Amino acid sequence: MSHLETTDLVQKCTEAGLRMTDQRRVILQVLAEAADHPSVEVVHQRSREIDPSISIATVYRTLNLLDQLNLVRKHDFHESHARFEANVEHHQHHHLIDVESGEVIEFKDDELEGLVQKIASRLGFGLVDRRLELYGKKRGHGRKTRG
Ligand SMILES: [Zn+2]
Numbered sequence: 001m002s003h004l005e006t007t008d009l010v011q012k013c014t015e016a017g018l019r020m021t022d023q024r025r026v027i028l029q030v031l032a033e034a035a036d037h038p039s040v041e042v043v044h045q046r047s048r049e050i051d052p053s054i055s056i057a058t059v060y061r062t063l064n065l066l067d068q069l070n071l072v073r074k075h076d077f078h079e080s081h082a083r084f085e086a087n088v089e090h091h092q093h094h095h096l097i098d099v100e101s102g103e104v105i106e107f108k109d110d111e112l113e114g115l116v117q118k119i120a121s122r123l124g125f126g127l128v129d130r131r132l133e134l135y136g137k138k139r140g141h142g143r144k145t146r147g
Pocket residue numbers: 001037085093094095106
């Protein structure tokens with residue numbers, strides 16, 4: 001994920017009418033700096049490193065609020081927990097999930113983008129959002145033992 005300035009995210013939240021508290025600011029900073037797709041627990045761990053008073057309930061509530069405002073994307077990658085990432089319009093990408101390691105790989109594809117636009121238009125729609133998740137196993141490993 002490309003680096004996102006915390007100030008951009010804070011500004012988007014303020015524009016969306018979110019009341020900005022110190023704790024929310026910390027959570028936004030963690031999201032903006034995340035290069036992965038952290039779970040609630042991971043966002044909580046990272047937030048506590050900045051402000052130890054932040055509870056997991058606050059993180060949970062804030063993430064759900066941000067999700068409702070469409071400022072984060074909540075992903076369900078067929079795991080026991082949801083994962084989150086900051087939502088930036090110019091940063092449309094898709095995900096490939098390694099089902100063995102749980103690693104999430106982001107990708108973009110212009111051809112694919114053209115194709116989904118065409119499908120939407122054929123069905124009489126203008127596209128406003130798209131999500132694609134691919135699930136796979138790395139080739140050439142055969143039976144892989146977990147380390
Ligand atoms: Zn992503």
